[in-house]
Amino acid sequence: MDKPSVSNSTSYCSPADVRRSLSYLMPQLAPYWERPLTAYASKLYRVEHVSAESAARNYARNLLRTCIERAARRSRYTEEEARSAGRELVASPVLQTGPHCLLLFEPDAFYTHLFSMMGLMAHNRNWYISYFASTSGFSERAKKGPGWLRVGGEPLNLFGVPRNRMDSSSIGCLNGPYRYALTNAKGESAPNADAACLLANLPSAEFASAAEAIKAGNRDLWRRTFSQSIRLLQLDDFDVADLIADHLEDPTSWISSQFIGNRTIANSILTALDDLQAGPWAGWIRRTTDFFWRISENRVTPLRLKGDALISDKAPAFSVRFRPAAIATALRNRLILPNLLLAFLAISILPGVRVLGGFRQVVYYPLMRYLTSAGIQQAGNADLLADMVNDNQPGEWGHRVLRRAESDPFHEVNVAGGIAPLLQAYGKLSLSDASGDLTCFTEDCLWSRLAANIADGSIASASDEWRWSGS
Template sequence: MPTEPNAEEDALALLRSLLPKTQFERPAHAIKAANRILWPKLFGESFAFLQIDDEDVADLVADHLSDEGSWLRTRLLESPKLALNILDEIDRLAAGPWGGWLARGTDFFWYYENGKRLPLRMVGGELINLATRTKVARFAAPGIIERLANRSLVPNLLLMFLVLSILPGVRALGGSHQPVYYPLMRYVICRALESADMDPDLRRALASDDVPGAWGHRVIECDEDPFESIRKGSIGETGEVIDRFGDMPFADACGGLSSFVSDPSWTELCSQLRERAIAPSVFS
């Protein structure tokens, strides 16, 4: 007997037929090119497409650093204490019960060489390639701006959140771990500023905001499969699906938070909260 077509294989074949066949230097380039093709096919012209990747943030950081009076330049790069305080606070958290949630993967920037992303360490005012122990750039505006422009440096996640969310005061939606590591980032910045005796207004703002972000990344719990509805529907019907989900409160969209309670990291976090090894708020 003939078998029913495999829906997953059909969907994958359809996706491949729509995607560009070009080779890309970086995954971010491929993702952005794919979205530019898929977005109008799925949503028409009713919804504007916006995607911000690490290269866009690199340009934003370069803009900040090009301004001689910007917070990022005067505080992070030109203050003798703040950057080191931030790194010290990350190390302190990593050594305690919050360890594993905010790692010091690289110091403020990743280094790209021959298509590989490499970690850096800040030593004596220099960004050092950990693998080769060679100097990559001085921790100063001119060299960093140049390397941001040629994409040999890109901001790390902490620096991305600093310019996209913390400094402008924009709340962030993210994955299931972000409600922990993002407040820790804010705490690190706040503590580093306090140690350097800087920016009391910013410190108060960071400490007093109880909802700096939320779990909102790819989270919709409902009786229907939204992706299936979008795939099968016309552009007009897709608009109706988007409007319906857009009107849904986050509390309803998140449903039972099953991804939270089943995640081993959250299980460990709950144990530490019960044992009072950590407090519900890092600012406590």
């Protein structure tokens, strides 16, 4: 299962409809529409550590802390800095999970990072910890997506990769080498002054995957351009794969003993997912793959849970037994990756971490919590279920909150003289003004149907599915 694909539909509902629907589903949001953007950012990063009643939650928190520290060391932070990152996340558990694997200056990512910095600075946080999905393709639409960046008024190909290769590859696959090139349609590298400046600030090394190159590029750009006081730590799908393997290698963990070890739990979640497609929440979570993706040379491809194994329709000879040890080995060997449900289960739902996401995540994440609750109820883990019920606003709208149309962030930073003036200027805007025309909502067919269903009473904020939003 996975989030739905982005719709290219024309406008279906108005910005007023969207704000009304968001305020209905998340009443805590309503007072912030006319308040400064900094106030809303501060609210999202204001979360206190809550004691857990269940052993499963405490265990998941400890493993997530280990994952954070391991990722920090991989990102060249010192041992003390790594421990600091782990302590901070446990003390104030918030993760930015909105942007996909995009270079920092891609607009869809850039303005979300600015927004997150406002919240972090409001609480004197030292770490900006984010998770990004790296199973996506190079292009989301024409010259937009992880493999592209508009600099100096023209779209540039980050790695100079041929279009036919971009169209057939996922950025997380280990099919490199990849090296930053910033080429235009004529194949010219760094064809304008801004592009030349940006290229000089990006690593010159070769990388095994495009996702790893973007991750390394973001690390360098953050230190040089964004912040010296707030450290960036990026978690990707390989970090989460290792985290889930950590769970599976301990027979006492909930994921090992219940989710994977007891196949009826996994099947109950898949059944609940199929049932969602028959009601007003249809389409918000798709059964794109059953819990894991297969990593091939160029693409991630779906797996299906059939009997006691994960089977690939694309490669009939490939299968992984649905047992903790077998799946852990496949994860460690980079043969499979977790899907979004498994990722959110490990980094948020089980450990009790608030996640900030975009216009689709604010709906599909509570539904993922609902699906998880079906499995927990099947397993009879009343204490873990009680911890989930007590979660305070576990998923919030925190991506694409600040929107600027047709922008060139790298040029904007240079003109402004740095990030600080932009933080000050945008932070003064009201949430309503900062979010603009809410195009990503208004041109989305699922949001149009959702707004209509709310208006006619087909969807209630007190529904069994939505009560897992924690609103």
